[in-house]
Amino acid sequence: MTNDLNIPGSQSTPAIQGEWQAGRLAMQGGSYPENSYELFGQVIDWVERYLAQGDRPLHLDLGLVYLNTSSVKVMMDIFDMLEAL
Numbered sequence: 001m002t003n004d005l006n007i008p009g010s011q012s013t014p015a016i017q018g019e020w021q022a023g024r025l026a027m028q029g030g031s032y033p034e035n036s037y038e039l040f041g042q043v044i045d046w047v048e049r050y051l052a053q054g055d056r057p058l059h060l061d062l063g064l065v066y067l068n069t070s071s072v073k074v075m076m077d078i079f080d081m082l083e084a085l
Contacts, residue, residue, distance in 0.1 A: 005046045013039055014064060018046045025050075026061035036070035040078070047078060051085055058082070 005018030005025075014029035025047065033039045050058060060082075067075065 003046075003049070005042065007039070007042060016043055018043070018050070020050065022059075023050075023056050024059045024061060026063075028063040030066040031064060031071040032066065032068040033071070036068070036074045040071070040074040044074075044078060044081070047081060051081070 003018075003020035005016060007013070007016040009015030009029045012030065013033050014027045014031045017026045018024070019026075025043070027043075031039075047058070050056075064075075
């Protein structure tokens with residue numbers, strides 16, 4: 001079982017890759033899904049598991065060209081999680 005995260009992008013969702021060993025989370029594209037928490041819930045779970053593994057840095061590579069309001073809210077939740085550590 002791999003701990004990597006791979007969510008292919010679509011017309012309304014970004015491509016998301018989480019590389020566990022490299023300590024990297026990348027998102028590219030536009031984000032305006034109907035339900036942002038359905039999409040980003042997987043990302044939040046992955047980040048929580050990664051951060052629980054110890055004091056390893058997590059590098060963010062964000063190439064998000066557009067975020068709808070609900071995507072901004074979820075991204076702020078992710079940033080808050082990272083800032084808390």
